[in-house]
Amino acid sequence: MPPFRFIHARLPDPAHSRAQITERLLAHRRKLLAAREQQAASLKEAGAKNDLDWLNRKDPRRLDPEESRKIERRATRESDRCSQGSGLSHLKPDDLKKLEALRGGVRLVQIATEHQADELAAALHAEFPWMGPATEAVWHGIRRSVREGDIGLRLPPILLDGPPGIGKSAWARALASLIRVPTMVYEATVENASFGLVGSQRNWGNSNPGRLLNTILSTRVGNPVVVIDEVEKSGRAESNRGQAYSLTDALLPLLEPLSAAGWSCPYFEVKFDMSYVIWVMTSNNAASLPEPL
Numbered sequence: 001m002p003p004f005r006f007i008h009a010r011l012p013d014p015a016h017s018r019a020q021i022t023e024r025l026l027a028h029r030r031k032l033l034a035a036r037e038q039q040a041a042s043l044k045e046a047g048a049k050n051d052l053d054w055l056n057r058k059d060p061r062r063l064d065p066e067e068s069r070k071i072e073r074r075a076t077r078e079s080d081r082c083s084q085g086s087g088l089s090h091l092k093p094d095d096l097k098k099l100e101a102l103r104g105g106v107r108l109v110q111i112a113t114e115h116q117a118d119e120l121a122a123a124l125h126a127e128f129p130w131m132g133p134a135t136e137a138v139w140h141g142i143r144r145s146v147r148e149g150d151i152g153l154r155l156p157p158i159l160l161d162g163p164p165g166i167g168k169s170a171w172a173r174a175l176a177s178l179i180r181v182p183t184m185v186y187e188a189t190v191e192n193a194s195f196g197l198v199g200s201q202r203n204w205g206n207s208n209p210g211r212l213l214n215t216i217l218s219t220r221v222g223n224p225v226v227v228i229d230e231v232e233k234s235g236r237a238e239s240n241r242g243q244a245y246s247l248t249d250a251l252l253p254l255l256e257p258l259s260a261a262g263w264s265c266p267y268f269e270v271k272f273d274m275s276y277v278i279w280v281m282t283s284n285n286a287a288s289l290p291e292p293l
Contacts, residue, residue, distance in 0.1 A: 003104050003105025003106060003107065004105050004106050004107065004108045004151065004152065004222050004273070004276075005105050005273070006102055006105060006106040006216065006222050006272055006273050007099065007102045007270060007271075007272055007273075008262065008270065008271035008272065008273070009088050009270050009271075010088075011088065011096070011099060011100070011102065011103050025071045025074065029067065029071065088270065090269060091268065091270075095202070095268060098209065098217065099217070099268070099270075101217045101218070101220055102217070102220075106216060106220045106221060106222040107220055107221050107222065108151055108152025108153070108221075108222050108223050108276055109152060109153055109179060109180055109181045109221060109223055110150070110151065110152050110153055111142050111145065111146055111153050111179065112146070113146060114143045114146050114147070116146075117139060117142035117143045117146055118139070118143075120139075120142065120178050120179060121135055121136075121138065121139035121142070123178055124138070124171075124174060124175060124178055127174055128167060128170075128171045128174065130166065130167075131160075131166075131167065131168075131171050134158065134160055134171060135171075137158060138155065138158070138175060141155040141156060142155065142179075150276075152222065152223050152276045153179060153181075153223055153276070153278070154223070154257075154275070154276055154278075155278045157255045157279040157280075157281065158279065158280045158281065159231075159281045159282075159283060159286065159289075159293075160172070160280065160281070160282045160283070161282075161283045161284075161285070161286040162284070163284060164284055168229075168282040169185065169227055169229055169282060172185075172225060172227045172280040172282070173185075173225075173227070175225060175278075175280070176224070176225035176278075179225075181221055181223055181224050181225055181278070182215060182219040182221055182224040182225070183224065183225045183226075183227065184211060184212065184215045184224055184225070184226045184227065185227045185229060186211065186226065186227065186228050186229065187229050187230070188228055188229060188230050188231050188232075188233050188234045188247060189229070189230050189233045191247075193245050193246065193247055194245045194246060194247050194249065194250030195210070195245060196210065196211055197210055197211060197212055197228075197247065197250055197251075198210040198212060198213075198250045198254075198265070198266060199213065199265060199266055199267040200245075200266060200267060201266050201267065202267055202268075202269070207267055208267060209265060209267040209268060210265070210266075210267065212226060212254075212274070212277070213265055213267075213268075213272065216272075222273070222276050222277075223276035223277060223278055224277060224278065225278045225280060226277055226278065226279055226280070227280045227281075227282065228247075228251070228279070228280070228281040228282070229282050230282060230283060230284060231247075231251075231281040231282065231283055231289065231293065232283040232284065232285060232286070232288040232289045232290075233288075234246070234247035234248050234251075234290065234293075248290045248292055248293055249292075251293065252292055252293075254274055254277065254279070255279060257275045258275075260273075260274040260275040260277070261273050261274070261275040281293075
C-alpha cells in the first residue's frame with residue numbers, strides 16, 4: 001500500500017534550501033568563469049589583443065565580493081519562494097525537523113478480508129468473553145471497513161462503560177495488538193484538559209505538539225488505537241486571559257470523520273488527517289459524561 005499523505009502541507013525539499021541553492025549557483029558561475037579562462041588562453045595563444053577585464057584577472061575563476069552577494073540574494077529569494085509555497089513557512093527550523101518523519105507519508109494498517117476480520121474478532125472474544133458486545137461492535141466495524149474498501153482500517157469511536165476493574169483498557173490494548181497498530185493511553189483523571197492530548201500554541205511556555213500527534217510522528221502509523229481512560233472525568237483548564245481548554249471540546253472534532261480529516265494542530269498551525277485514528281473511550285458511569293460526548 002502506498003504511504004498515506006497525513007499532513008496537509010508540502011515539506012520543503014532540502015535541495016531548495018538557501019545553502020543548497022547558493023552552492024549550485026556558485027558552482028555554475030565558477031564553471032562559466034573556467035570556460036572564459038580557457039577562451040582567454042586560446043586568445044592569448046592566437047595573439048589576440050588582451051584588452052578585456054576578465055582576461056586580465058589573476059584568477060578568472062575567483063568571484064568578486066559583489067558577485068557573491070548577488071548570488072546569495074538570489075538564493076535567498078528562491079528559497080523563500082519555495083518555502084512560502086509549502087504551507088510551512090511560518091515554522092522555525094526546529095519545528096520543521098519534528099515533521100521530517102512525515103516526508104514519506106505514514107502507513108495505514110489495513111485488514112485485507114472479512115475472513116481476517118472474523119479471525120481477529122474470534123481471538124479478541126476468546127481473551128475477553130465478558131466483553132462480547134464491544135467485540136461484536138468492532139467485528140462489524142472491521143467487516144464494514146473491508147467492504148467499503150477503506151485504504152486503512154477505519155472504526156467508529158467506541159465507548160466502553162462499566163465498573164472499574166473489568167478490563168476495559170486491557171481490551172483496547174488487546175485490540176491494538178491484534179490489528180498490529182500502536183496504542184496510546186490518555187488518563188483523563190490525570191490530564192483532564194486538552195494540552196496533553198492535542199498540544200498547545202507554540203508561543204506558550206513549554207508548548208508541544210501533544211501526545212496524539214507525537215505518537216503518529218514516532219510510529220509513522222496513521223491509525224493507532226487511542227484510549228481515553230475515564231473520559232467522564234475530563235475537565236477544563238483556563239488561561240490567565242479566561243480562555244478555556246476543555247478535553248471534551250478538543251475531542252469532538254477528532255471524533256467526527258469530516259472534521260478529523262482536516263484537524264488543525266494548535267502547535268504547528270498545520271492541518272493533519274486524523275480521520276483514521278481508532279478511538280476507544282472508557283467510563284465508569286456513562287451518566288456522568290459531558291453532554292456533548
